[in-house]
Amino acid sequence: MSPPTVFALVDVNNFYVSCERVFDSRLLGKPVVVLSNNDGCVVARSNEVKAIGIKMGAPWHLLKRVAAEHGIVALSSNYTLYGDMSRRVMNILGNMAPRLEVYSIDECFLDFTGIRDRTEQGQAIRARIQRWVGLPVCVGFGATKTLAKLANHCAKKSLAGESGVCDLTRLTPYEIQPLLARIDVGEVWGVGPKLCEQLQTMQIRTVADLQRADVGALRSRFGVVMERTIRELRGDSCLPLEAVAPPKQQIMSSRSFGKEVVAFEELRESVLSYASRAGEKLRQQASLTSSVMVFVRTNPFKDVPQYAKQIVVPLPHPTDDTLLIGRAVAAGLRAIYRQGFRYKKSGVMLMQLTPKAERQATLFEDVGAIDRRDRLNQAMDRINAKFGKRTVALAGAGIDRRWVMRAENRTPAYTTRWDEFPLVR
DNA sequence: TCTGGGGTCCTAGGACCC
């Protein structure tokens, strides 16, 4: 008989803030937030900021007063840095477990089935990542992914010891019940604000309540996802570890503008540059797209005439050519653009993706031309990878780019650019 | 002046077909 499954979830504490602190020790012990693109919302908070009561996702411009009061340091997000730090963490984890699933930029599931001494192993993971990369992590173990997530929550909040590691598989039912009865049902992976509210009205308030709830009744009201969550809480593993990431089914690139855009030309620049970025991602995962969606919208938070429109443009045949994607996107934009609105955001989505390896030849295509275009796109990707984004780009994507987002307090790309390497002074 | 970006999965409902 095979041993019962055990998952570990490793999660970096306050990931973006912790990355910034690795390179600037003055941030240690201070209240620090990292802001989303355009310096819009709070997307990462240090413990000091959490203690003040600032919520995840809070609009920064509404927090200026309280921030000044508490001396909060606000940094623009530096995804180049975070992406590189993430890669380092995942590389270390790859050597500490037989199989792993990189779940997000700062989280990773590990297969710990059949591995003993889990608490010691968890401590070893923490020590190694702290020493080699400088980042603090917590480790949770559970019989299912949902329980491993919950264990990680316990580790972070020190609900079952102070060690930064929590192994729920070691607890007896008598020890687990009071623990789960102390955790809010909204902490469960898959229970968001809406579900939480509805569960409350059914007197399901804690994880323990949900675990012993009537599966049939909750399934018929909320669907199969809820059933799976309850079964996972009971130790019945429904979500397997996905060691190889399946290819994306849609690829999106979109941004809010740093300042509102009125002119068609500028809107066109923006969607062409997103088309270009989406094309890069598409080629990276070796897929082709058969239809593209373009959208534009005004600022819904402002009391001005609103306009939001999207359009799907089918492509004559599946392609990964930035120039063809750009042409379709431009045509789509012409169809939906209306004069006289102040646009705040635009975007491009590539849909109906298929593997490039399964591409069907069409009757009248010019194989030589397609091959030449393939080589052009590959050359562009290589040049941009080597010399930096937009070294070569579509001419229509603009030079001035007055619409690009703001990032007024971005730290250097410490680990990925020699000219921004941190020097000891 | 100022409110992110990028995904997934599921369900309901309409169109259409036989």
Added chain:
DNA sequence: TCTGGGGTCCTAGGACCC
């Protein structure tokens, strides 16, 4: 008084995650 029924496909929208 009475106006089929079931399957499939597609789309829109909602909920969730980080």
